[in-house]
Amino acid sequence: MHLQKVELDLAEAVNLLKSLASFFLEIRKVFDGYERKGMELCGLTSYKIKRKQIRKLKTDEIRDNEEIYFNERDKFRIHTFYAIIDKLTAEMDRRCQAYIGTLEQFDVLFxxxxxxxxxxxxxxxxxxxxxxxxxxxxxxxxxxxxxxxxxxxxxxxxxxxxxxxxxxxxxxxxxxxxxxxxxxxxx
Known part of the structure; x- marks a missing residue:
């Protein structure tokens, strides 16, 4: 991997990390394509359908704040796919900022x-x-x-x-x- 090369300088590392973060953001936009490929690899055609469980109300309760219900596809997209992509993007940004800080400190040498x-x-x-x-x-x-x-x-x-x-x-x-x-x- 290019980021692991010993000869890599910080300026190149910063550029590579920025490009990785941009790449992850682009992946985030095309969930449908990755979902389709994943289902093909697993041999699935649809998500397992799960009935929504509704808690019975007690006599003195009123159901005023109805929870938002997501289907299985939306749950996977929001809680798994987006969560992973967002974590990767945040980590690339964090590392990029650390490298930029170091680069700025010693930039005078160059x-x-x-x-x-x-x-x-x-x-x-x-x-x-x-x-x-x-x-x-x-x-x-x-x-x-x-x-x-x-x-x-x-x-x-x-x-x-x-x-x-x-x-x-x-x-x-x-x-x-x-x-x-x-x-x-x-x-």
Whole structure:
């Protein structure tokens, strides 16, 4: 399954989850087709007919709020088919929102070549907030941007990552420590 690939980046995952949610909503609209196919597979021609049971009234009771009665087909459609589709759609939306949140937090890493230092610092605030207002991260992002640009000027050109896949390849292949100076605690 494509969503389970190790190489899949969050942006692709978000798009796939959105398309799955849309697909489920389309399935919800065509219950009749799925019902027909299901009945053919099971060898059924109709639903089991069940008589509606009516409770006898006591002498002092009045039947004023008549319950709505659904036939077996409507019960299946509402309580089973729609319930499953709605649960799947809600789960896809929930996962999509989680991935979008993560993607937005770290999106700054994939705009290193597109933004100036001021914009980079503003974008770095989202990562800083995610890590308990770690202000050093903002300066380290600026340093990473400058370092990658300087590497790109020399003879050993290193492409500044444009997307999550490229960033991971750079970090794994080149070794992220090769691009970042060793972080020392001077306290």
């Amino acid at each position: 705009h290193l070549k597109d933004v100036n230092v001021t914009e980079l610092k503003e974008m770095g605030l989202t990562i800083s907030k995610a890590f308990c207002h770690e202000n050093d991260i903002i300066e380290e992002l600026v340093h990473l941007q400058c370092h990658l640009k300087s590497l790109n000027l020399g003879s050993n050109r290193v492409a500044i990552p444009e997307n999550p896949k490229d960033f991971i390849k750079m970090a794994q292949g080149e070794g992220i420590t090769r691009h970042l100076p060793e972080r020392r605690n001077f306290t």
